[in-house]
Amino acid sequence: MSYSDKDYCRVCGLLQPEPPWGEEGRLPSFNICDCCGVEFGYGDATTASSVIFREKWIAGGARWHIPSKKPAGWDWNEQLRNIPAEYR
Numbered sequence: 001m002s003y004s005d006k007d008y009c010r011v012c013g014l015l016q017p018e019p020p021w022g023e024e025g026r027l028p029s030f031n032i033c034d035c036c037g038v039e040f041g042y043g044d045a046t047t048a049s050s051v052i053f054r055e056k057w058i059a060g061g062a063r064w065h066i067p068s069k070k071p072a073g074w075d076w077n078e079q080l081r082n083i084p085a086e087y088r
């Protein structure tokens with residue numbers, strides 16, 4: 001299985017169990033990202049809003065919304081590479 005931009009959180013780059021904006025990128029799931037806590041469809045609706053949400057999240061210490069889901073040895077610098085280029 002290979003992943004594409006649509007499989008990752010636009011804010012933090014975490015791989016999602018289902019595409020946050022659907023296969024066509026137009027229907028947000030309204031799920032909450034386990035990592036940055038954004039609700040798909042709101043905070044990540046545009047590039048500008050994604051950037052703002054990301055900056056606030058980083059300023060707050062880049063803490064996981066669901067700490068128990070945080071993998072051992074998690075590396076933010078590694079994950080940020082998955083953020084779709086359009087939303088950086």
Ligand SMILES: [Zn+2]
Nearest residue numbers: 009012033036
């Ligand atoms: Zn996220």
